[in-house]
Amino acid sequence: MTPRYVIKRIALTHCKRGPASCARCREVARERVCLLDTLPRAHPEAARPMIAVREGDVTVWRTYDVVGEFASVEEARERARATGIADEVVDLTDPP
Ligand SMILES: [Zn+2]
Numbered sequence: 001m002t003p004r005y006v007i008k009r010i011a012l013t014h015c016k017r018g019p020a021s022c023a024r025c026r027e028v029a030r031e032r033v034c035l036l037d038t039l040p041r042a043h044p045e046a047a048r049p050m051i052a053v054r055e056g057d058v059t060v061w062r063t064y065d066v067v068g069e070f071a072s073v074e075e076a077r078e079r080a081r082a083t084g085i086a087d088e089v090v091d092l093t094d095p096p
Contacts, residue, residue: 002053005089006036007076033070033093035079038062
């Protein structure tokens, strides 16, 4: 099973209009290193974006919350260590 927290390069979105018609979406659309909580427990009814992760031989979709944005993978790992979740983190910034 893929760990709860995932480090991944993602482009954030601001609203459903998207970069084509929203200036704020264009500002946040560049990819950045993010630490994601893929099993968020707060507000389970909230609408969230989803990412694909591997569960053994199959791909499953999980919702996520962004724990933080970082300048590098190492900074994301440092945050994970500082908050005691390092054992539950997988780095997907360089997928096989
Ligand atoms: Zn927008």
